[in-house]
Amino acid sequence: MVLRYSIRNILLVIMAALVLSACAAQTTKKSETQITGDTFSGAETVKYLATGVADRVFFATNKSVLTTASRDTLRKQAAWLRENKDISVVMEGHCDERGTREYNLALGERRANAAKDYLMTYGISGNRISVISYGKERPVNPGSSPLAWSQNRRSVTVKAAG
Amino acid sequence: MKNILFLIFLFVVFFAKSSFALIEVDVTRGNLTPLPVAVSPLYVESKSSEALKEIEVGLEISKIIETNLLRSGLFNPLEKDSFVQKPDIAHLKPRFEDWKLIKAQALITGKINITNDKLRVEFRLWDILAAKEMMALAFTTVPNNWRRVAHIITDKIYKRLTGEEGYFDTRIIYVSEKGPKNQRIKKLAIMDQDGANTKYLTLGNELVLTPRFNPTNQMVTYMSFFKNLPRVYLLDIETGVQEVVGDFPGMTFAPRFSPDGKKIIMSFAKDGNSDIFTMNLETREVERITEHPAIDTSPSYSPNGKYICFNSDRSGYQQIYVMRSDGSDVKRITFGQGIYGTPVWSPRGDLIAFTKMYRGAFYIGVMRTDGSGERLLTENYYQEAPSWSPNGRVLIFYRETKSGSQGEGFSATLWSIDLTGYNERLIETLTDASDPSWSSLLTN
Numbered sequence: 167m168v169l170r171y172s173i174r175n176i177l178l179v180i181m182a183a184l185v186l187s188a189c190a191a192q193t194t195k196k197s198e199t200q201i202t203g204d205t206f207s208g209a210e211t212v213k214y215l216a217t218g219v220a221d222r223v224f225f226a227t228n229k230s231v232l233t234t235a236s237r238d239t240l241r242k243q244a245a246w247l248r249e250n251k252d253i254s255v256v257m258e259g260h261c262d263e264r265g266t267r268e269y270n271l272a273l274g275e276r277r278a279n280a281a282k283d284y285l286m287t288y289g290i291s292g293n294r295i296s297v298i299s300y301g302k303e304r305p306v307n308p309g310s311s312p313l314a315w316s317q318n319r320r321s322v323t324v325k326a327a328g
Numbered sequence: 329m330k331n332i333l334f335l336i337f338l339f340v341v342f343f344a345k346s347s348f349a350l351i352e353v354d355v356t357r358g359n360l361t362p363l364p365v366a367v368s369p370l371y372v373e374s375k376s377s378e379a380l381k382e383i384e385v386g387l388e389i390s391k392i393i394e395t396n397l398l399r400s401g402l403f404n405p406l407e408k409d410s411f412v413q414k415p416d417i418a419h420l421k422p423r424f425e426d427w428k429l430i431k432a433q434a435l436i437t438g439k440i441n442i443t444n445d446k447l448r449v450e451f452r453l454w455d456i457l458a459a460k461e462m463m464a465l466a467f468t469t470v471p472n473n474w475r476r477v478a479h480i481i482t483d484k485i486y487k488r489l490t491g492e493e494g495y496f497d498t499r500i501i502y503v504s505e506k507g508p509k510n511q512r513i514k515k516l517a518i519m520d521q522d523g524a525n526t527k528y529l530t531l532g533n534e535l536v537l538t539p540r541f542n543p544t545n546q547m548v549t550y551m552s553f554f555k556n557l558p559r560v561y562l563l564d565i566e567t568g569v570q571e572v573v574g575d576f577p578g579m580t581f582a583p584r585f586s587p588d589g590k591k592i593i594m595s596f597a598k599d600g601n602s603d604i605f606t607m608n609l610e611t612r613e614v615e616r617i618t619e620h621p622a623i624d625t626s627p628s629y630s631p632n633g634k635y636i637c638f639n640s641d642r643s644g645y646q647q648i649y650v651m652r653s654d655g656s657d658v659k660r661i662t663f664g665q666g667i668y669g670t671p672v673w674s675p676r677g678d679l680i681a682f683t684k685m686y687r688g689a690f691y692i693g694v695m696r697t698d699g700s701g702e703r704l705l706t707e708n709y710y711q712e713a714p715s716w717s718p719n720g721r722v723l724i725f726y727r728e729t730k731s732g733s734q735g736e737g738f739s740a741t742l743w744s745i746d747l748t749g750y751n752e753r754l755i756e757t758l759t760d761a762s763d764p765s766w767s768s769l770l771t772n
Contacts, residue, residue, distance in 0.1 A: 267537060267763070268669070268670065269639060271537075271551075271558070271579065271597070272581075272602040272623040272625050275578075275579055275600060279599055279600030280600060298556060298579070299579060300535075305509060305510050306510065307510075308509035308510045308738065309733040
């Protein structure tokens with residue numbers, strides 16, 4: 167009985183430690199924004215800089231059309247960018263894993279540009295917005311499910327380095 | 329490196345001249361009864377090379393030949409335990425009855441002489457049932473080339489028995505992959521067709537994709553995200569020198585060489601539109617090939633350089649199109665159900681290999697260059713990017729597995745399949761692998 171009780175305690179401690187370490191990992195991740203290797207680790211996104219402004223918009227399979235929700239998000243981003251004139255952004259276009267690699271690179275570029283064009287129609291200068299496509303190379307959700315794919319078909323607005 | 333690339337054939341002894349009753353292997357249909365063949369270890373006359381002292385090189389070469397023949401799907405190499413004759417005697421004059429007894433229909437024998445800087449190989453192919461020599465050949469190379477000797481012998485035997493060029497003295501360039509699915513580290517890697525001699529050509533600091541050989545196999549064009557600028561690059565395999573070839577404001581991707589090696593054809597994406605361009609590597613002249621608001625990508629030349637097949641979504645979804653190499657006369661060739669990508673023209677010129685996506689599955693298939701006669705060779709959860717063996721009989725491609733919610737269970741592997749749809753095989757690589765591209769024959 168005593169033994170079982172102490173095992174439970176140990177388990178609790180381990181779980182608490184796990185939770186804590188997970189938190190720690192997340193906070194360190196958020197504080198870095200730099201080019202690590204080839205990837206702009208887009209942690210310092212618009213969402214991080216301004217509360218209430220989502221940093222990304224999502225797309226339907228094989229599409230680059232902005233939904234009503236996406237346009238709403240981008241209008242908020244544009245408003246925020248108008249107030250922060252010294253900030254330039256990179257639109258990172260991404261696709262899900264259910265397409266061929268080369269076509270996905272092109273599709274990601276088209277998605278990122280769809281978002282860029284919308285920001286420009288709301289008065290943000292094209293000089294402040296650059297575009298990069300990662301195709302299917304950098305999924306945010308590594309799963310192979312319709313949910314994961316829908317999260318990966320995205321354009322993320324990331325603060326440009328420098 | 330030069331030494332490896334240029335083997336010197338000292339002399340070709342002779343080809344057997346009998347024109348009848350000798351073994352023939354048909355590569356055009358799925359071979360359900362592979363030809364039983366005995367590969368005798370090559371007899372080593374003398375071995376004074378430091379590099380090869382430790383290895384039983386005659387036995388090793390015969391084993392590589394066996395593996396090559398087995399993997400072709402057309403041959404069934406017999407167990408060496410059952411061989412009765414010693415390698416040196418068999419090479420001089422086999423006792424055909426002995427080999428008939430173990431059901432061999434063909435026999436390969438050979439002899440090696442190694443001095444410090446020279447490896448002289450001779451080999452013979454025997455038809456057991458006809459009790460005849462079919463082929464005898466000898467050549468000299470550097471001792472370090474001993475694995476290639478095995479591949480060259482396999483090519484000669486394959487050609488003698490099937491009438492087709494072989495594909496064994498070749499290499500595969502591919503992308504080596506490591507790490508979690510959402511942070512893959514990718515490097516360019518090169519290996520022999522059988523998976524030996526893997527070498528890495530980049531360090532993995534930047535994302536690299538879609539490497540492809542030039543016709544002489546000395547240069548590679550690929551895409552790199554170096555400094556977050558996705559561009560087409562050119563790499564000299566011998567010197568290791570890399571340079572950007574598609575440095576336009578925007579993204580260049582999906583590169584391939586023209587059949588004469590003088591141009592690179594690629595996609596250039598800007599302002600949400602991808603079109604196809606070529607760059608002349610000598611003059612650096614850039615030429616626009618397509619001009620359409622849709623995505624045009626994955627271009628591939630016909631072997632005579634007169635046509636280009638490519639992937640476009642101008643109809644609304646990805647389909648395959650063919651045009652003249654100047655961009656005129658664009659014709660859509662795929663009208664089947666599903667969507668189509670990654671068209672690659674066969675080195676024989678008669679077929680186009682492709683990836684097809686239909687009802688949640690991925691297929692590798694082939695069709696005639698007008699889109700007729702579509703044949704799907706293999707179905708999988710995810711597979712794409714076929715590349716032809718130089719004789720146009722085998723396709724290599726990559727597969728990815730379905731992963732769990734944390735990306736667990738994910739893998740990327742190289743596979744090959746015969747044009748017949750038979751003989752599907754995993755190609756083992758040291759790491760996960762994708763985007764394979766097959767070289768041409770290293771020796772002609």
